[in-house]
Amino acid sequence: xxxxxxxxxxxxxxxxxxxxxxxxxxxxxxxxxxxxxxxxxxxxxxxxxxxxxxxxxxxxxxxxxxxxxxxxxxxxxxxxxxxxxxxxxxxxxxxxxxxxxxxxxxxxxxxxxxxxxxxxxxxxxxxxxxxxxxxxxxxxxxxxxxxxxxxxxxxxxxxxxxxxxxxxxxxxxxxxxxxxxxxxxxxxxxxxxxxxxxxxxxxxxxxxxxxxxxxxxxxxxxxxxxxxxxxxxxxxxxxxxxxxxxxxxxxxxxxxxxxxxxxxxxxxxxxxxxxxxxxxxxxxxxxxxxxxxxxxxxxxxxxxxxxxxxxxxxxxxxxxxxxxxxxxxxxxxxxxxxxxxxxxxxxxxxxxxxxxxxxxxxxxxxxxxxxxxxxxxxxxxxxxxxxxxxxxxxxxxxxxxxxxxxxxxxxxxxxxxxxxxxxxxxxxxxxxxxxxxxxxxxxxxxxxxxxxxxxxxxxxxxxxxxxxxxxxxxxxxxxxxxxxxxxxxxxxxxxx
Numbered sequence: 001x002x003x004x005x006x007x008x009x010x011x012x013x014x015x016x017x018x019x020x021x022x023x024x025x026x027x028x029x030x031x032x033x034x035x036x037x038x039x040x041x042x043x044x045x046x047x048x049x050x051x052x053x054x055x056x057x058x059x060x061x062x063x064x065x066x067x068x069x070x071x072x073x074x075x076x077x078x079x080x081x082x083x084x085x086x087x088x089x090x091x092x093x094x095x096x097x098x099x100x101x102x103x104x105x106x107x108x109x110x111x112x113x114x115x116x117x118x119x120x121x122x123x124x125x126x127x128x129x130x131x132x133x134x135x136x137x138x139x140x141x142x143x144x145x146x147x148x149x150x151x152x153x154x155x156x157x158x159x160x161x162x163x164x165x166x167x168x169x170x171x172x173x174x175x176x177x178x179x180x181x182x183x184x185x186x187x188x189x190x191x192x193x194x195x196x197x198x199x200x201x202x203x204x205x206x207x208x209x210x211x212x213x214x215x216x217x218x219x220x221x222x223x224x225x226x227x228x229x230x231x232x233x234x235x236x237x238x239x240x241x242x243x244x245x246x247x248x249x250x251x252x253x254x255x256x257x258x259x260x261x262x263x264x265x266x267x268x269x270x271x272x273x274x275x276x277x278x279x280x281x282x283x284x285x286x287x288x289x290x291x292x293x294x295x296x297x298x299x300x301x302x303x304x305x306x307x308x309x310x311x312x313x314x315x316x317x318x319x320x321x322x323x324x325x326x327x328x329x330x331x332x333x334x335x336x337x338x339x340x341x342x343x344x345x346x347x348x349x350x351x352x353x354x355x356x357x358x359x360x361x362x363x364x365x366x367x368x369x370x371x372x373x374x375x376x377x378x379x380x381x382x383x384x385x386x387x388x389x390x391x392x393x394x395x396x397x398x399x400x401x402x403x404x405x406x407x408x409x410x411x412x413x414x415x416x417x418x419x420x421x422x423x424x425x426x427x428x429x430x431x432x433x434x435x436x437x438x439x440x441x442x443x444x445x446x447x448x449x450x451x452x453x454x455x456x457x458x459x460x461x462x463x464x465x466x467x468x469x470x471x472x473x474x475x476x477x478x479x480x481x482x483x484x485x486x487x488x489x490x491x492x493x494x495x496x
């Protein structure tokens with residue numbers, strides 16, 4: 001992704017880009033669900049949406065369904081869109097809260113087109129008329145990340161990127177500055193450069209092994225530290241949303257692609273063994289497994305500097321936050337975007353790195369808070385892990401946000417950060433965190449007017465979904481469906 005982004009933006013400048021990677025080194029390869037921002041990344045590269053979806057066997061994504069998070073048996077969808085529409089300049093959820101306090105039990109979800117469409121298994125590209133219910137929402141993709149990497153590799157080579165096959169085994173530093181001078185490959189080849197971008201995953205070959213940048217460990221807030229992932233045969237209709245189901249010691253994902261379903265169990269190994277976590281995942285698959293389960297180990301947190309000297313860490317080398325809200329690829333995009341905007345010259349002005357690190361620190365902090373919200377906005381106390389979250393001390397930034405919401409449904413707004421107010425409403429209301437009051441301006445309308453206006457939005461949302469095509473049929477109609485051979489189950493599946 002980084003090579004593709006840089007080669008697109010700097011192809012007309014005298015900047016040469018060399019991508020060093022090894023086919024012998026596996027990738028984590030489980031980043032299959034995305035946020036709507038990926039569309040704009042692809043568009044900036046001039047990538048045709050249909051070509052991309054066929055190449056990566058992608059499905060559309062309207063949001064994420066969360067099961068058993070607020071309480072066992074509960075479920076809600078975090079949509080890529082707002083609820084209802086503001087009335088007289090007041091956010092819609094305040095009018096919903098007014099109805100709720102007066103005994104009406106309407107679901108907030110009933111005022112969201114993307115939620116209703118996802119629940120019905122329907123999808124279509126938003127229309128151009130933003131005044132219509134079926135036009136004012138966002139969407140993302142669920143795709144095979146390994147195929148996306150191959151797709152971008154071809155794009156990079158067409159854009160003049162030189163690809164060098166090989167493993168990096170060492171690096172040389174300038175003694176007077178500590179900057180990286182060159183890297184050494186396994187075959188002895190030395191490669192010099194002015195700027196090095198470390199995309200070497202958890203190992204942090206340059207940012208950590210060479211520059212000793214340090215790591216901010218966030219395990220006190222996000223203690224899940226392991227995952228096991230496995231693909232399986234798809235069963236049933238293609239659904240336009242990802243699912244995250246809370247478990248006693250973590251949570252389980254389900255990501256439907258065109259050709260298979262991706263599954264994984266993220267967990268805290270203090271409360272469940274690797275074997276137990278794997279068994280829990282394998283026993284709940286919707287179809288036969290298509291590969292052996294893959295074990296992953298991680299520590300949530302981030303580098304103390306994502307840009308240190310002449311090395312910029314992007315992706316897992318810069319930090320990792322569990323994939324609960326599909327933020328891994330988004331944080332990669334944020335890193336690429338900031339690097340393009342602050343791209344250095346040979347002088348490496350220190351202010352560029354300072355601003356880059358400030359922006360990325362904010363992005364990581366705000367994603368961390370949003371992920372942690374899912375664990376602490378809960379009534380669950382049925383396991384050791386959930387009791388841990390019920391009693392933890394929160395980051396001050398998250399505590400302030402929760403208190404403002406609880407008091408009167410007020411949302412502290414960020415100047416920077418991926419998750420906008422409707423996302424916070426989705427999780428807090430979806431997990432039964434209901435404010436004790438609402439914006440008093442919601443009382444400027446008569447109760448009858450509030451009922452009439454909200455009922456119209458609810459009716460129009462349901463009517464728009466009724467006229468929306470089935471997701472699987474739309475993939476075919478849109479020209480996004482891939483032609484591929486059916487996947488087969490391994491002859492010797494793993495034993496548990």
